[in-house]
Amino acid sequence: MNAFEYAAPRTLDEALAVLGEHGDEARVIAGGTALVTMMRQRLVRPSYLVSLREIAGLDRIEAANGGLRLGALATHREVETSPRVRERLPVLAETFRRVASVRIRHMATVGGALAHADPNQDPPVTLIALGARVEIRGASGRRELPLEEFFRDYYESALEPGEVVTGVVVPSLPAASGAAYVKFLPRTADDYATVAVAATVSLEPDGERCRTARIALGSVGVTPIRARAAEALLAGQRVGADLLRAAGESVRGAVDPLSDHRGSAAYKREMAAVMAGRALTQAWDAARASVRGTR
Amino acid sequence: MNRKIRLTVNGTARAVEIPTYRTLLDCLRNDLGLTGSKEGCGVGVCGACTVLLDGKMISSCIALAVSADGHEITTIEGLAGDERLHPVQQAFIDAGGFQCGICTPGQVVSAKALLDAIPNPSDAEIREWMLGNLCRCTGYYKIIESIRAAAQPSRA
The missing domain is CATH 3.30.390.50 (CO dehydrogenase flavoprotein, C-terminal domain)
Incomplete structure (x- = not known):
């Protein structure tokens, strides 16, 4: 792996400031399952890593407008085993259960998987079928877009430099x-x-x-x-x-x-x-x- | 770009200065001398490097040591007591749950994590939990038998 600077800020604003300062040279890290693997294989060589792991509250799984909001730092395992997800959208819990192994699901996060934009992943498929929207924060504010518009190309998302995924909002299914x-x-x-x-x-x-x-x-x-x-x-x-x-x-x-x-x-x-x-x-x-x- | 980090490893506070790119596995093996955890695939698939981070099993080969700063790590070295093996370790011996032994530390740590989460797992739960720990000797039946034996309250 290449040498890099590492910051683990306590607030999102601080993280966005560091990202803004370092531009394309910086990468966001959450669970690390995708990024560290790519760094070990020398596919990416960022000079700055900004960890979101120490920011409180980014991992919440909560009710939102009758549906669910999954915080970006919620792990796959947390979504899979969440009573709230299992009750409201069992198909989503089941989809997260199909990712890799329990061990990887303890590490990999909801937002990290989306930002990775790997077309072979499980959760985006079900999230798109459910009409989910992705929440993005950048220095200039907050925006939201339908998840299907977020994926642009092979490992390429609509994230601009300096932006991070903060969560995904999943509407509930109508009756019947x-x-x-x-x-x-x-x-x-x-x-x-x-x-x-x-x-x-x-x-x-x-x-x-x-x-x-x-x-x-x-x-x-x-x-x-x-x-x-x-x-x-x-x-x-x-x-x-x-x-x-x-x-x-x-x-x-x-x-x-x-x-x-x-x-x-x-x-x-x-x-x-x-x-x-x-x-x-x-x-x-x-x-x-x-x-x-x-x- | 070195960092000083503090970890609680198997119940003992450890401080270590490491480069930011050090994986948790390399930190445990090379900086802390805990060579029980192995590197197999190096990409999070095989399970030989399994350790517990705050009680949850992870692949230490794709975890950065700096990300574990301030957290608790349990490795295979932390399972046995002074006088006796952990019940999972004893069960692997009694039921023949290993052959060449390279995957064994990861298998045992994963099995301990399973029994912490699900004290009396079904065979289906054992298989699903353990599917990320590969044994190239293919001794899977004996591994499952070992875990089943460890889960029996009479053995605990």
């Missing part, structure tokens, strides 16, 4: 909704997905037709991808097995996978269609079950 996360990984359980899909389905008040669906995919492009064509096929429709399968098939047009040791691009495209169909079917079934449960 279902959600699912399907991680296809034919290798070991702690691996990145070969293809990952998250889907949410909300029903019309009649409980028979789909009002809206959202579907997002990971590991099939340079960023997580939202499949709007598939969503449009389902909106307003009386949904059956054929339509769910057709919606799954339609994601072929949205994905642009890279060939790697987890599979060829063609194979991943095939699996994206299959797994999207499965995720939508699970979300649809869960939505229907939630209607039956209340009648």
Whole structure:
């Protein structure tokens, strides 16, 4: 690893000031699982590290506008095991549970994972399907944007130099909704997905037709991808097995996978269609079950 | 760019001056002489470097020592008492939970963390918790048996 200066300020304002002073030379560190690994591999050589670990309150998981707000410094394990997350958005707890190993989940943070902008990660997929928004702070103030607009390219986010992710706000699902996360990984359980899909389905008040669906995919492009064509096929429709399968098939047009040791691009495209169909079917079934449960 | 940091390691206060880029694993092994924790993969996957930071297991090979300033570390050296092994260590011996031994410190520390969090885990919970600790001798069944034995109250 290269030599660097290290600061662990106690307040966010102090951290932003240090970042502003050092510009591109500085990197933010939280859990360190991504950054230290990249530094050990000499992929990045920052001359200044600003740790957010000593800033109190950045790790809160709290209720917000009927949904949830995950503080940037909350660990994956904290989200996975949070009673509040498990009760309100079990699909999100389950998604965080699928990341790497318990040991890594003790270290890796919500905000660090987003800022890393690795398209193979699990949480962004489900967060996008849930309509999450990311909170960003910089010297000039606070801004918020839909998470799907945050990811710009391979390991590239919308963060400007000097900005940090402070949290992510996740709306709750409407009544009569279902959600699912399907991680296809034919290798070991702690691996990145070969293809990952998250889907949410909300029903019309009649409980028979789909009002809206959202579907997002990971590991099939340079960023997580939202499949709007598939969503449009389902909106307003009386949904059956054929339509769910057709919606799954339609994601072929949205994905642009890279060939790697987890599979060829063609194979991943095939699996994206299959797994999207499965995720939508699970979300649809869960939505229907939630209607039956209340009648 | 050296830093003086203070750690509580296995219950003892230690102060050490290190370069900022020192990993926690290298600090423990080279600066503090605690060579029980091993470096396997060096990228947080294999679990040989597992230690507890404030009671939670982490990969010390991808943790910066400066980030642990002011915190408590437990390593494999801190598990046994003066006279007797930790129940997890004894169970690994009794049930044959190791072969070549390189992964063993990490396996034992992870298993201790598991039993601290879930005193009587199911086999599924043992497997999920331990999946980040690789054994290239592939002695996984004996490792699971060891943890199961350590969890039995009669042995504790």
